[in-house]
Amino acid sequence: MPGENLTRIEAQERRAIVDTQSYEIALDLTKGAEVFGSRTVVRFTATPGAETFIDLIARDVREITLNGRSIDPAVAFADSRVVLDSLAAENELVIDADCLYTNTGEGLHRFVDPVDGEVYLYSQFEVPDSRRVFAVFEQPDLKATFQFTVTASEPWKVVSNSPTPEPKKHGDGSATWTFEATPRISSYITALIAGPYEATFSELTSASGRVIPLGVYGRKSLWQFLDADYIFDKTRQGFSYFEGKFDYAYPFAKYDQLFVPEFNAGAMENAGAVTFTEAYVFRSKVTDAVKERRVVTILHELAHMWFGDLVTMKWWNGLWLNESFAEWASTIATAEATEWTEAWTTFNAMEKTWAYRQDQLPSTHPVVAQINDLEDVQVNFDGITYAKGGSVLKQLAAWVGIDEFFAGVAAYFKKHEWSNTELSDLLTELETTSGRELSTWSKKWLETAGVNTLSPEIATDADGVITRFAIVQTAPADYPTIRPHRLGVGFYDVKGSALVRVHHVELDVDGDLTEVPQLKGIARPDLVLLNDEDLAYAKIRLDERSLTTAIDHLGDISDPLARSLVWGAAWDQTRDAEASASDYVDLVLRNIGAETESTTVRTTLGQLQLAANAYVAPEKRSATRERVAGALWELAQAAEAGSDSQLQFVTAFATAAATPAQWEQVRAVRDREVSFDGLEIDTDLSWQLLVSLAAGGLVSSADIDGALAADNTAKGGEFAAQAKASLPDADAKAAAWSSLIDSDDLPNTIVRTTALGFVHPAGVDLLGAFVESYFSMLLPIWEARSYQIAQYLIVGLYPAPLANLALRDATRAWLEGNREAAPALRRLVAENLAGVERALAVQERDAQ
Structure with a gap:
């Protein structure tokens, strides 16, 4: 059947x-x-x-x-x-x-x-x-x-x-x-x-002259927090930008935006009736990263009204084109039509980081993926479909010219309105407007998988003057395509208290080795940055001198995009076991306090936690976790009062707390015995601190019930589920496990947050007891639950914090013994395995 x-x-x-x-x-x-x-x-x-x-x-x-x-x-x-x-x-x-x-x-x-x-x-x-x-x-x-x-x-x-x-x-x-x-x-x-639902309404006049009714909807109990006027403002900016660039008036009769409970994704592009996660209704203070992401999401879904809704893929192998286009279009619109002018820095920090990670998993696939069935497409809402595709479209727009790109897109909408298309239909229009042949480009960038790595090769004389500069391009053995790149090379020197760009060239890189003769005769700088200005999709390497400079001076670079590129390069070298995780920890702790871009801070702090919890050598882990949490506490104290970084450092400290003394500091903050100027312990922050206290064993299940009674809301229920599953005792872990596996009554958001608490790194010593149960539940859960719930359980309950040989071997054994399992299920398990294998390789490098 x-x-x-x-x-x-x-x-x-x-x-x-x-x-x-x-x-x-x-x-x-x-x-x-x-x-x-x-x-x-x-x-x-x-x-x-x-x-x-x-x-x-x-x-x-x-x-x-x-x-x-x-x-x-x-x-x-x-x-x-x-x-x-x-x-x-x-x-x-x-x-x-x-x-x-x-x-x-x-x-x-x-x-x-x-x-x-x-x-x-x-x-x-x-x-x-x-x-x-x-x-x-x-x-x-x-x-x-x-x-x-x-x-x-x-x-x-x-x-x-x-x-x-x-x-x-x-x-x-x-x-x-x-x-x-x-x-x-x-x-x-x-x-x-x-x-x-509560609602408020407005309108705008379309490029066609039609009046388009606008609506914003939300639940009664959240309505006071919904800033509809701002949402209308961003919507108008998006309409103006897209109607102008696409040369095609908005195609539907009205445009409603509805913020709905227990939503699985960020949003969904239903024609004229877009649904959004309630995470974008801010009942407590949120970071600028989240605020900016909401704007990008609003414009992402609006772009879909043309690309996806008006013109739609024939089959789900075209999903990437829908999502990649919306990702690219929403980022350029955010940068050019709203106050969030550094959107491309955010794109580099978050989207490209996601893309590079996904492109190195065993499940990587061409941007134009082979989708054999619905199960294939369900797991393909991934970093290739969204982020790599968006990166490649950015490169395509630069390759054909931005004006020619938009002209081709406009012709595509006119020719294929209300119908279904394939990739070739878009490329045909872009070839017409640009005069460029794109089939070769498509084969290398869209029809092959994998990410290239670009490294500098530098020779100098006794005075430190460059005698040879070349760029080496490599590709993984399984995906050996060598691609053409248009990129910049930036030279940066320490001058006083700043790390300043002193030279820049832009060139085409192709083949295994590209000589750069125009850099001969220049003094070797303190830092060499390949892909300066982020034109290319490729991992970049820092030479030894540049990495040392980055560790000491990354925060002294004035350009936020250049900083993001250096952050990313250092992280890639760490993940690839080419640099030690301990050095990466040093890099972050020395420089994150000077970082001004919220999404860069958010992404880097997440990577710092992963490095401390899974990537440093096991014998260093306890000391590193204590050191990281202590440094985050100091960063929070030193941060500007009321600043975005202050909030991020306080919440990161709570997540990283690893000793009784540090959890006592968390308690003192939550109980307002210790205060930070400009920081209010509002509802959501209080919950985040409580989750930390639960993981540290400083509160009981009854304490969590009391907090829920005081905030008996959907969001409060999610935090309470996470906190209870974080409690560091075997009975609490068993209860959390049973609530997810032995019953299918819990709604999606409670499933997700319970799993998040279950694998809290503070309780890592308790997770080994669940390894056998984890693999026993995979096939029954895949058969019995909906795809979304099954994915939450298979990914969310994987005891990744163990990051040890026993977990690796058990995962390999399951994959070997279940070759006939559904390909989509095997993909999820194989991706889990890849994370452990990478952690083990990085641990080995860190121990050297």
Whole structure:
């Protein structure tokens, strides 16, 4: 039986038979807390006499009628499919069913607010989950119009892709909303959001002259924290930028942005009805990194209205083009149209770091990935699809010229509006506007995997003058492609208290070795920075003198992008066991206090914690963790009052605390016995400190319950679950494990935060007892849980903090003994293994 999977071959075969015209979907949301009614009328053409299937995941199917002929659900419906035989040239299919609400963030998610008991619903359909709500040909190249009719509680707000109509009230507390049909779109970007949401409205005038209604929605209990005016402001800036650059007016009738509970991702590009995580509703102080990320996310989803929603990939191997384009477009729009002008520095610090990590896993793949089935695409929402693809598109835009790039994109939208495309369709337009041949570029950059490494090769005379400068390019043995790069080389010297760029050249690098004669005769600088200004996608190496300079003076570089590149180079050398983890710790602790870019600080502090917990040699680990936490405490005390860095250093200290004395400092801060000027111990910070105290064993489960009683909110519940799972005793760990594995009642966000607490590094000594249980649960969990929950458990519960030979060997043994397991499951486990193998190699280097 197919279960819930769908292969690409099946989708192609079905597309050859079927072409969809319209859906009429009637949903009844008044049937209680477990199920909702779903009645679908689908009109489609087909090859006469052919047989195919339509997708549906439902608890009960009451009626299947095809062209007036009744079909027995007991015969035709199984797993996630309804078999349709004896098709006509023109078909009308009616399916009436009861479908299940979920608490996994897939399909139609149902949430009860613990603050006031109100019920909130929202849909999440990408990749294959509209079939959890209505019967549908669930593949992106079977576009159709979608007309929703929704019966729900009369006081609710009901939102979909089309403007919300006036409801028809029934006099019994319910009402029905009948929406206009959408344009021809793919099923995964349809949407339904319903509940007693608060909302505020505005409008803008599109480049077409149309007035576009705007809405911002959120839960009642969070509404006071939702800064809708700022969101409208960024939205207007995005509209103006994209309509101008794309030369194509916004294609939908309205634009709503809805902040919804228990959301799995950052946001989702439903046409005209974008859903966002409530992490972007700031009830407590957040870092500038988070604020900027929200702006990038707002513009990312807006870019999708054109790239993804108006023009859509034929199959999920084109997912990268959707996401990479939105990632690139949102970053350039953020940098050029908003106050966040250093967005490309943020992109380097966060996105490229993610891309380089993903590109070195055994699961790496070409940007244009081979997607054989739905399970493949589920695990492909990764750093290649988003971050490497975005990096490569940045390079492509530079290669063809930014004006020519936008002109090609504009032509692409006009030619392919409301249809489905492949990569070649975009490259054709870019070749036309730029005059460049792009098939060779595409083969090297999009159709091969792996990241190149660029290293300087420098010779000097007795006076330190350069006699030869070359750039060596290498590639991993498994992915040996050598690629062309356009990049800069920067020379930096220490001058007084600053590390200043004194020379810069820009050149093309290709082949294994590129000589740079224009650098001969120049005094060797204190620091040589390859890929200065970050034009290329490649790891860069610092020579020994440059690394020494970086350790002493990184914070003295004035340009934030150059600093980010040096931070990244030092981290890459550490991860690749070419430099010691202890030296990386020194680099961070000496220089992070001078770093001004919030995302760079955030990323680097996360890497510092990984180095201290898993990368330094085991015999150094305890002392290093104590030293790191102590240094973070000093950095917090020295930080500017009320600054972004102050908040980051305090929270990083709480996470890193490793001794009773340090946890006592955490307690004193939380109890306000020790204060930092300008730092308020607000709700979320208090919880973060409590999680630290739980990991240190300074609070009990009852103390956590008391904190939850004082903040009985969804966010409070997440923190409480994390804190309880962090408690450093065997019973607490066993209880956390049982709550996740022995029951499937917990919602997605509680699953995620419980797993986060379970593997807290402070409790590493307790994790060894769960290694056998971990591998025993993999196959049953993969079979029994939804993809999202299974992924949270398989990745989140992996006892990675052990980072030892026993865990490596157990993981290898499972992979060897389960060669027939689902490829997507094996990929997740193999990625876990790769992290341990890398940690062991770095530990060995650090011990030298």
